[in-house]
Amino acid sequence: MNQPVKESDMTVTWHRDESHLPPALRGLRIPLIGAPLFIISVPDLVIAQCKAGIIGSFPALNAREGEGEPPLLEAWLKRITEELDRHNQENPDRPAAPFAVNQIVHRSNARLQRDIDICVKWKVPVWITSLGARPEVNEAAHSVGGVVLHDIINNTFARKAIEKGADGLIAVAAGAGGHAGQQSPFALVREIRSWFDGPLALSGAIASGEALLAARAVGADFGYMGSPFIATREANAVEDYKRMIVESGAEDIVYSSLFTGVHGNYLKKSIERAGLDPDNLPESDPSSMNFSSGSSKPKAWKEIWGSGQGIGDVRDVVPATELIDRIDREYRAAGARLAAEFRGA
Template sequence: MRDDSHLPPALRGLRIPAVAAPLFIVSVPDLVIAQCKAGIIGSFPALNAREADGEPPMLEAWLKRITEELDAFNQANPDRPAAPFAVNQIVHRSNARLERDLEICAAWRVPIWITSLGARVEVNEAAHSCGGVALHDIINNTFARKAVDKGADGLIAVSAGAGGHAGPQNPFALVEEIRTWFDGPLLLSGSIATGHALLAAQVAGADLGYIGSPFIATEEANAVQDYKQMIVEAGAEDIVTSSLFTGVSGNYLKPSVSRAGMDPDNLPGADASSMSFGSGGSKPKAWKEIWGAGQGIGAVKAIEPAGRLVDRLAREYDAALAGVLAYAMGRS
């Protein structure tokens, strides 16, 4: 019932209009492959693929496995092929791996590139060199304009309530401002954990929803059992916003902060100068069990396979869409 003909081919024809967000540590090939086979775009941060000194790049091994498994699935299931996948590049000046990782992704012709923490022309050019679509995540209209000016094909509006490095703005306000001048691909991030919320994102003006935190509590996710169970048991009131852990404002699970011996209601701040991706992440080891999550986790009721989660989202989306159409017909 939705028209996605204006989108680049890699973003069309999905089972539901959803992209699984790249989750630090959590997103690994098992999860990405399951997401794509279920019919939504799966993704992972390039920095999640880490190898020991002297070993071949793990990123290349991951891309080989994902590409080959999805190709085999598509050959076996021509009537319901897998969705494409995306790789997230952290474009922060401290990411010493960026240039190498760009070359690897271009060589493997990654179909969708997601960039974060900085918009750079050469990164978008690398995506375009292999036919890829470049999406950049932003937290306000100013950053959105800069990203498009530097060659991004589409935008990911990271609004209040999103997990990880969340923006402060209301999603309706953020999408509305962007849509006054930009008619390209627009994704919305922020507490999208149900099919109803996914449809609401489209009604607000986005093309697709960007879903992260619910996938932490899946069987394929690279997260410890305590983290997954905390997602299941927590709700929006259990989320705290702080810049302490990475230097950029983000949303975290209060119980994980408390277990680390800190008061989640009285956390000091930190500035962006403390952020470093030279070793693959920005959290000091002392904070490795401070767990990120968004405010939509109240909808997560169980640890389950990723495919089953997508099934639930699809049922809810279809039901919500049917309800809206019935209402519209009743008014006509």
């Protein structure tokens, strides 16, 4: 259970050594990245996250225009860029954090090159790449000063990503929402840190300030948080999905490859509502993945909803700023409690 947060804990200050980080990743209010959520992450959420001081992100494939219409991704990047610029001009002492765009580099993503070109045009500051490390994508990001973070589920993939030009890594460990790995976050981060001292984020049940502090303690530079943002006002999720997040816990998460061909975590109740037995799901394989329509999940399963194991800490649907405020308070309070153990040592 979370300990009460004392007023004195909320005013604790600290110094983070950010000298090893690219400038775009420095100076965040708290070391947190809002993970790109399929369908759910839209400009309203990203802008709220960035204004609140953390990196907000969205998958490029979320911006889907109708046939014959101009690229919606361009309109989204224009709006996000202009709103954050306006915020920074009006709040020079409290600038917004940078935003990130997630590129699915799987071979079935027919939009990839078009979306890369648009991101280059708008000089996206942070690029998150998934499902394959592609040197040409990294080169495109670097051509406009962008920083590339590649998500991986094991140390082998981590090495390949850095060898192919990624600047940093997102370690997707056990308990993460969406396409999650199976390795303990403690094991995965420590193996990566044995050879890599660059930017590293940790994904896997990061839903509280205490969890964020644990990620930092084990060696990550950032927490990577997705599922709690589903239950925010700005999230593009139906109310049933948001309420299911609030009402569920770790025991309500099912790990399966059936729906996309790659193992991921899903809400048990949504699987049951689709008429399936969550305890007896058949396996699928990566050959079934296809992002040509924007998602690798067949339309028949569009209401089977992803979630990580940390949602026991999500107790209500709130504005994104309120969620970030909570994480900030908990992070500071947890840090102060642990720091007290070492005073005078």
